[in-house]
Structures are given as structure tokens and as C-alpha cells.
Amino acid sequence: MLVSLMARLLSAHKGSVLAIVVLQLVQTTANLLLPTLNAAIIDDGIIGGDTGEILHLGGWMAGIAAVQVTTAIAAGYLGAVVAMELGGQLRGELFAKVQSFSSQEVGVFGAPSLVTRATNDVAQIQNLAVLVFTMLIAAPAIFIGGIALAVHQDVVLSWIVVAVIPILTVIMTVIVRRLIPLYRDGQGLLDRIGRVLREQIIGANVIRGFVRQDHEIRRFDEANKDLTRNNLRSALLVAGMMPMIMLVVNLSSVCVVWFGGHRIDAGEMRLGALTAFIAYILQILIAIMMAMYVFMTAPRAAACAERIREVLDTKPAIADPAAPAGAHAAPARPENEAQPEDAARPGHAARPVSTSHARHTARPANAVEFRNVSFAYPGAEEPVLDGITFTAAPGTTTAIIGATGSGKTTLLNLIPRFLDATGGEISIGGRNVRAMPLEALRGLIAIVPQHSYLFSGTVAENLRLGSPAAADPDLWQVLESAQAADFVRALPLGLDAPVSQGGTNFSGGERQRLCIARALLKDSPVYLFDDSFSALDYGTDVRLRAAIEPLLERATVLIVAERVATIVDAGLILVLEDGRLVAQGTHAELMESSPSYREIAASQLVLEETL
Numbered sequence: 026m027l028v029s030l031m032a033r034l035l036s037a038h039k040g041s042v043l044a045i046v047v048l049q050l051v052q053t054t055a056n057l058l059l060p061t062l063n064a065a066i067i068d069d070g071i072i073g074g075d076t077g078e079i080l081h082l083g084g085w086m087a088g089i090a091a092v093q094v095t096t097a098i099a100a101g102y103l104g105a106v107v108a109m110e111l112g113g114q115l116r117g118e119l120f121a122k123v124q125s126f127s128s129q130e131v132g133v134f135g136a137p138s139l140v141t142r143a144t145n146d147v148a149q150i151q152n153l154a155v156l157v158f159t160m161l162i163a164a165p166a167i168f169i170g171g172i173a174l175a176v177h178q179d180v181v182l183s184w185i186v187v188a189v190i191p192i193l194t195v196i197m198t199v200i201v202r203r204l205i206p207l208y209r210d211g212q213g214l215l216d217r218i219g220r221v222l223r224e225q226i227i228g229a230n231v232i233r234g235f236v237r238q239d240h241e242i243r244r245f246d247e248a249n250k251d252l253t254r255n256n257l258r259s260a261l262l263v264a265g266m267m268p269m270i271m272l273v274v275n276l277s278s279v280c281v282v283w284f285g286g287h288r289i290d291a292g293e294m295r296l297g298a299l300t301a302f303i304a305y306i307l308q309i310l311i312a313i314m315m316a317m318y319v320f321m322t323a324p325r326a327a328a329c330a331e332r333i334r335e336v337l338d339t340k341p342a343i344a345d346p347a348a349p350a351g352a353h354a355a356p357a358r359p360e361n362e363a364q365p366e367d368a369a370r371p372g373h374a375a376r377p378v379s380t381s382h383a384r385h386t387a388r389p390a391n392a393v394e395f396r397n398v399s400f401a402y403p404g405a406e407e408p409v410l411d412g413i414t415f416t417a418a419p420g421t422t423t424a425i426i427g428a429t430g431s432g433k434t435t436l437l438n439l440i441p442r443f444l445d446a447t448g449g450e451i452s453i454g455g456r457n458v459r460a461m462p463l464e465a466l467r468g469l470i471a472i473v474p475q476h477s478y479l480f481s482g483t484v485a486e487n488l489r490l491g492s493p494a495a496a497d498p499d500l501w502q503v504l505e506s507a508q509a510a511d512f513v514r515a516l517p518l519g520l521d522a523p524v525s526q527g528g529t530n531f532s533g534g535e536r537q538r539l540c541i542a543r544a545l546l547k548d549s550p551v552y553l554f555d556d557s558f559s560a561l562d563y564g565t566d567v568r569l570r571a572a573i574e575p576l577l578e579r580a581t582v583l584i585v586a587e588r589v590a591t592i593v594d595a596g597l598i599l600v601l602e603d604g605r606l607v608a609q610g611t612h613a614e615l616m617e618s619s620p621s622y623r624e625i626a627a628s629q630l631v632l633e634e635t636l
């Protein structure tokens with residue numbers, strides 16, 4: 026998993042990787058040559074009393090050391106650059122993938138886990154890449170070259186190396202095997218603490234309101250302790266490994282000096298050869314430690330690679346049709362209707378300006394049709410929607426009313442394919458929504474969601490979401506229509522007033538009106554309002570509806586409504602009950618024919634009278 030991921034990512038950096046390998050090999054060769062030259066200086070120069078040889082070999086050593094330092098710096102720099110680019114590429118891939126996810130896939134992973142995977146997990150892969158570039162190429166080269174040169178210096182002493190390597194390998198294997206599951210669990214625990222933190226930050230006021238701080242502190246404490254315990258255990262293993270390795274390394278050095286001393290005494294070895302041998306055995310052991318360090322980091326990176334792959338391999342449940350029919354697949358906009366980009370052209374009025382246009386005849390091009398549509402959430406036994414059939418005609422408002430949980434939001438979410446119907450067919454302008462490229466389909470629809478969401482930035486940036494090139498006067502026009510102009514004008518910076526993430530520096534009603542203005546600016550043939558007037562007071566609600574009605578007169582408008590009073594003029598009212606469409610018609614027709622609708626209307630009338 027880790028290897029295939031790294032290989033794929035590195036394939037884009039073949040040139041740099043090759044340069045790193047060459048630089049590392051040069052610096053390793055230089056490193057390996059130095060002890061042999063040093064041995065020659067001792068044996069031929071110092072013991073032989075040849076000053077010229079000392080200066081000659083010393084000059085070579087200085088030159089080789091300079092090459093070694095230069096290539097090590099260059100390899101380190103290139104390695105770091107490639108590792109950072111690799112991380113950037115991976116984050117980009119994850120971001121693009123998550124963007125393509127529907128709410129179902131996001132729900133499976135959870136938002137905090139996706140954030141951890143795109144940040145912390147990628148950083149672990151990045152760290153490993155840096156180590157691989159600096160150590161994994163140098164380590165085997167030093168190991169093999171060191172053994173060859175140690176054997177070259179003294180064959181008998183080389184048996185010490187043969188004895189030490191298996192001991193170090195056993196220590197390394199035992200510890201790395203224990204580290205792998207610990208690191209894997211650690212990433213999961215990191216997800217858990219992210220989830221707890223996120224909930225506690227977002228729901229801070231609810232926690233305070235219900236005086237649940239103690240419970241939440243305990244919950245966080247548990248997650249925190251589990252993570253700390255996991256980190257401690259892995260840190261202890263790593264910390265315990267070092268003294269063990271140092272013990273083996275130092276004991277082997279003692280053995281080399283002991284046996285080497287005896288061999289010099291017996292005239293079987295020269296002093297320079299012994300110093301070179303000690304240097305080589307240290308280099309070999311350092312190479313093993315370097316490799317071990319990589320192997321210690323690898324388990325965590327492997328666990329992260331697995332988690333990243335899970336995201337990258339997930340196929341979004343909702344995707345473009347196999348052979349996208351192209352932008353022309355979308356139903357045609359009305360001939361004389363302003364296109365969104367028209368709004369930005371100088372002198373061209375955006376749709377809101379066209380309020381004075383004469384009422385057009387309804388154009389079936391935008392009709393939204395449901396034919397025997399059903400939908401069930403994955404894993405749910407019962408469908409949330411069943412056998413829904415209706416036609417929302419352009420030029421009229423289609424209102425959806427029903428009890429909480431009857432499926433109103435789900436029904437709206439099927440139109441832009443935020444969810445895919447599990448049965449039946451939905452079409453816009455006679456074209457199955459599944460046959461259209463997602464971008465073209467969603468380009469036809471302006472949405473005001475149930476939960477008003479604004480992005481961090483300015484008011485103007487938020488409004489321009491669906492119409493990036495819209496001019497300021499167009500922005501003010503939609504704000505006027507959405508009854509939001511007054512409070513935006515009152516802000517010190519007006520259209521440039523800052524908006525915090527989620528729009529939390531605005532009231533619920535203000536957020537809703539800004540979201541409505543944003544949708545109006547998009548100028549679409551289909552509008553979906555999901556309970557979008559719920560945070561407005563009655564007066565604002567009435568004024569807003571009156572102001573936007575002419576703007577929407579040529580569009581197909583679907584509104585999820587709570588108050589019967591606000592939909593009495595709707596061209597079509599759909600009454601949902603437990604996911605079934607129990608009645609449809611105008612207010613007058615339904616008051617005649619539908620007991621369910623009469624019941625809703627009567628209950629609201631009683632409520633209004635009581636108030």
C-alpha cells in the first residue's frame with residue numbers, strides 16, 4: 026500500500042529522484058573512502074615517517090570530504106523539495122476526491138477524519154519521504170560498501186560484523202512489529218479526539234446551556250488519555266530500542282579493539298588497518314541504525330497510506346453519467362432570459378433587473394418532473410420517499426408541506442443529485458437528471474438550503490458564489506429583493522463587511538436573507554427553497570415573498586414550507602405524509618379534497634388564533 030502509493034507519487038519526480046540517488050551514492054562513496062585513506066596516512070605516512078605522503082593523502086582526504094559535504098547538502102535539499110511537493114500533490118488529490126463526495130461518503134468517513142487524513146496523515150508520508158531520500162539510499166550503500174572494505178582490511182575481524190548483524194536485526198524486527206499496530210491505532214485515536222473536539226467547539230453553547238461541561242470534560246479526558254497512552258507506548262518502545270542498539274554497537278567496538286590489539290601484537294594486522302576497521306564497523310552499524318529509523322517511521326506512514334488510499338479509492342456514489350452528454354444536455358434556458366454571466370457584462374441587466382418584463386408563458390423546458398420516485402438511505406429498511414409523482418411547472422410555485430421527517434428535504438436533495446433516487450425517474454425539461462453532467466445539472470439550479478451556510482470572506486464574495494462576475498449594483502438589487510439591503514448597508518464596510526466561517530457573525534434571519542440573495546443572483550431556471558423563510562418574522566417573510574415573486578415568475582420554484590398561510594397562492598401544493606405524496610393541488614382544491622391538508626391548515630389556524 027505504502028510502496029505503491031509512494032511509487033505512484035514519485036513517478037512524477039523521476040529526474041529529481043535519480044539526481045538524489047546519484048548524489049547519495051557519491052556522498053556514500055566519499056564517506057567510505059576516508060577511513061582507507063586515513064589508514065594509509067597512519068601506516069605509510071606516520072609510522073613510515075613519510076611527511077610527503079601525509080600531505081599528499083591529507084590533500085586527497087580534504088578534497089573527498091568537500092565532495093561528501095557538498096553532495097550531502099544537495100541531496101538533502103533535493104530530497105526535502107521532492108518530499109514537500111509529494112505532500113502537496115497528495116493533499117490536492119485528497120481535496121479533489123473529498124469535493125466529489127456526496128454527503129453519504131462524507132458521513133462514512135466523518136468530517137474530522139477526512140481533515141486528519143488530508144493533514145496529519147499526509148505529513149507522516151512526507152516525513153517518511155524525507156527519511157527515505159536521506160537515509161534509505163545511503164544506508165544499504167554504506168552497509169554493503171562498509172562490509173566489503175572491512176573484509177578488505179581484515180578478514181578475521183570481519184566475523185564480529187557477521188555476529189552483530191543478526192542480533193541487531195532481531196531487536197529491530199521485534200520492536201517494529203509491536204510498533205505497527207500501535208501506530209495504526211494512534212491515527213484512529215487522533216481521529217477520535219478530533220471528532221470530540223469538533224463537537225465540543227461547535228456545540229459549546231448547547232453544552233454550557235445544559236451544564237454538561239463536566240460530562241464533556243470527562244469525554245475529552247478519556248479520548249485524550251487513550252491517545253496519550255498510545256503515544257507513550259510507542260515512544261517507550263522507540264526509546265528502549267536505542268540503548269539496546271548502542272549497547273550492541275559499543276560491545277562490538279570493544280571486541281574489535283580487543284581482538285584487533287591482539288592481532289597487531291601478533292604482527293597479523295597493521296595499526297592503520299585497525300583504525301580503518303573500527304571506522305567501517307561504526308559506519309556499518311550506523312547504516313543499520315539509519316535503516317531502522319526508516320523502518321520505525323514506516324509503520325506509521327504505512328497506516329496513514331492505508332487511510333489515505335481508503336479515501337482515494339472510494340468511488341463517489343453520485344457521479345457524472347458514463348458518457349456525459351455535454352453542456353447542451355441541460356435543458357435550454359428561455360430565449361430571452363439573462364444568462365448568469367450576462368449579469369456581469371457592462372450595461373447588461375442581471376435577472377433581478379428584469380422584474381418589469383411582461384409575464385411570460387410557462388415554458389415546459391424547465392419543468393421538474395418526478396415519476397414514481399422512491400428513495401431509501403443506505404442501510405435503512407424503510408424508504409424515506411415512496412412512489413412520488415408530480416410535475417412542478419415553470420412560472421408557478423410548487424410548495425411542499427408535511428410533518429417533520431416526512432421527507433421534504435430529501436425530496437429537494439434528489440433534484441440536484443445530492444442524493445440519487447433509488448427508484449423512478451426525475452427529469453428537468455424532459456431530460457433525466459442522471460443523463461446530465463453534474464455541473465450542467467447543478468448550473469440550472471439555485472438552492473437556498475435549510476441550514477443557511479456562509480463562507481468566510483466578505484458579504485460580496487458570498488453573494489458572488491454562483492455569479493462570480495456580478496457587478497455591485499446587481500448585488501444591491503438582489504439584497505433589496507431579499508430584504509437584506511438595509512442591514513448590509515448598516516454594516517461599516519457594506520458589501521465588503523467580513524463574514525466569519527459559517528456566517529456566525531450574522532443572525533439566523535440575516536443569514537437566510539443573504540442565502541436567498543445569493544440564490545437570486547445565480548439567475549437559474551430552477552429554484553429550490555428548503556424551509557428558507559423559517560428564521561424570518563412574519564412581516565419580513567411576506568415582504569420578501571412579494572419582492573421575489575416577480576423575479577421568479579419565469580422559473581420553476583419548489584418551496585418547502587411550514588406555514589400554510591404562506592403558500593395559499595402556490596400553483597401546486599404537495600402534501601407529504603411519511604414519505605408518500607398523499608395529495609396534490611391548489612390550496613382551494615386541497616381544502617376540498619385532502620383531509621391531511623385540512624388537518625395541517627386547521628392546526629395552524631388554531632395556533633394563529635391562540636396567538
Ligand SMILES: Nc1ncnc2c1ncn2[C@@H]1O[C@H](COP(=O)(O)OP(=O)(O)OP(=O)(O)O)[C@@H](O)[C@H]1O
Pocket residue numbers: 402405409427428429430431432433434435436475556
Ligand atoms: N443522512 C441520513 N441518513 C439516514 N436517514 C436520514 C438522513 N437524513 C434524513 N434521514 C431520515 O429521513 C427522513 C426524512 O428526512 P427529511 O430531512 O427529508 O425530512 P423533512 O421533511 O425535511 O423534515 P424537517 O421538516 O424536520 O426538515 C427522516 O426520518 C430522517 O430521519
